[in-house]
Amino acid sequence: MTNQAKLKIFMLVTFLSGFTAMVEGQIRINSPYTRYGLGNLVENGLDPRTTAMGGLHFGLQRNDLINPANPASYTAFDTMAFVFDAGIFGNMVTLKTDNLNNQGSYISISHLTFGFPITKWWKTSLGLLPFSYVGYDVFHTEELEGITTVTNVYLGSGGLNQIYWGNAFPIGKKLSVGFNLKYMFGSLDRSRGISFPDSTEMKNTLILSSIRPRDIYGEIGIQYKTTLPKDHFLVAGAMFGPQTNINSKIFYMATTYYGDITTAQLRYDTIDYRQDERGNFTLPIRIGLGATAGKARHWTAGADFLWQNWEKYTYDGQSDSLLNRWSVNLGGEYIPDTRSNTYYKRASYRLGFHYGKTPINLKNKHIDELGISFGVGLPIKRSRSTVNLSAIFGKRGTTENGLIQENFFRFTVGVNVLENWFIKSKYF
Numbered sequence: 001m002t003n004q005a006k007l008k009i010f011m012l013v014t015f016l017s018g019f020t021a022m023v024e025g026q027i028r029i030n031s032p033y034t035r036y037g038l039g040n041l042v043e044n045g046l047d048p049r050t051t052a053m054g055g056l057h058f059g060l061q062r063n064d065l066i067n068p069a070n071p072a073s074y075t076a077f078d079t080m081a082f083v084f085d086a087g088i089f090g091n092m093v094t095l096k097t098d099n100l101n102n103q104g105s106y107i108s109i110s111h112l113t114f115g116f117p118i119t120k121w122w123k124t125s126l127g128l129l130p131f132s133y134v135g136y137d138v139f140h141t142e143e144l145e146g147i148t149t150v151t152n153v154y155l156g157s158g159g160l161n162q163i164y165w166g167n168a169f170p171i172g173k174k175l176s177v178g179f180n181l182k183y184m185f186g187s188l189d190r191s192r193g194i195s196f197p198d199s200t201e202m203k204n205t206l207i208l209s210s211i212r213p214r215d216i217y218g219e220i221g222i223q224y225k226t227t228l229p230k231d232h233f234l235v236a237g238a239m240f241g242p243q244t245n246i247n248s249k250i251f252y253m254a255t256t257y258y259g260d261i262t263t264a265q266l267r268y269d270t271i272d273y274r275q276d277e278r279g280n281f282t283l284p285i286r287i288g289l290g291a292t293a294g295k296a297r298h299w300t301a302g303a304d305f306l307w308q309n310w311e312k313y314t315y316d317g318q319s320d321s322l323l324n325r326w327s328v329n330l331g332g333e334y335i336p337d338t339r340s341n342t343y344y345k346r347a348s349y350r351l352g353f354h355y356g357k358t359p360i361n362l363k364n365k366h367i368d369e370l371g372i373s374f375g376v377g378l379p380i381k382r383s384r385s386t387v388n389l390s391a392i393f394g395k396r397g398t399t400e401n402g403l404i405q406e407n408f409f410r411f412t413v414g415v416n417v418l419e420n421w422f423i424k425s426k427y428f
Helices: 003-024 048-052 071-076
Strands: 081-096 101-119 122-144 148-171 175-195 204-213 215-228 232-241 244-259 265-283 286-295 299-308 325-334 348-362 365-379 386-397 405-420
Touching (some): 048 365, 071 122, 071 148, 071 232, 101 405, 122 175, 215 244, 286 325, 348 386, 365 405
Antiparallel strands (some): 081 101, 081 405, 122 148, 204 244, 215 232, 232 286, 244 265, 286 299, 299 325, 325 348, 386 405
């Protein structure tokens, strides 16, 4: 068996393993902010090259980069090449209040993507990406004066994923357009309850709910690339995702019970029960703008801006405590000398920063997030493939007004494979 055949088998096994892990995996991180909306959003996956550059996407265009955030970028694929990219990511969070600390962690597939040409003027990509994750368990106990102790409980787990198929086409020598068709699936499971641990006469209440989307949506992208003197370039790009209603199946059950909510409960009465009821949620309008400049095979620098109208989000016809989301992303990459015999000079070094407002609004605070990122691309000898590493240190939220601050560390490890698979052999 040839090395190329082994590589194909490896990629197929990796893809199927990643698909199984995403479908069956549950989120074990404890992040109370994932209680709102669709959870913590990672819509474009976590490719270590783009995350190391602060989350640059919309103006990035390279022949070895699969960039689902702007489908117009696929036109950069070589006409005789096949690109494969996959990785895993980890997230470690420390939750901080004025007087408490707690920690959680999670590891999962970050992305599984393929890119290749159909013709000289038609390039395509497909893959599997996470969309969001949910994981929290919040207990709040208070004393009702003259009555009893009351415990409010909020539990959540799960995540949403997406399979995408994208296509891109050049218009002239400098302009390209593209679109992604995406299929969203997964499950978000949320429970809330109220219990009276010191009372044997008052019944506890528990509400179990889950949403399982199964629907198709899309987005379009455009990029303009021009060459500048001395082998320099400039790329400007934009992406637009229209507002879409995502069809889902909803499970809902409200009961009264005796016992501890975290262990076995003895159900006393079912107040409401709905199984596989049809519903939907609103995926808001999403707009991204970005630009990069650089010198081919030497350096790249750029900036992105993302805005999304989460005020229009509804779930099963009801709104949430959400405001519009926006973020600014800055970053770049530097390669000392791609032709050097010294290994570290052929490596890629990346740095980035991001800041923005999440969709979450609590106690008159629009929750923000900032992070500093860095990474490295390590070339594999006698190939055009690389191993890519990235890390992000950041924080979300604040301890003001009794809120929670999340200090997080995220890392991603990925492999990028670039092979010439469409060249006919001269020998038989």
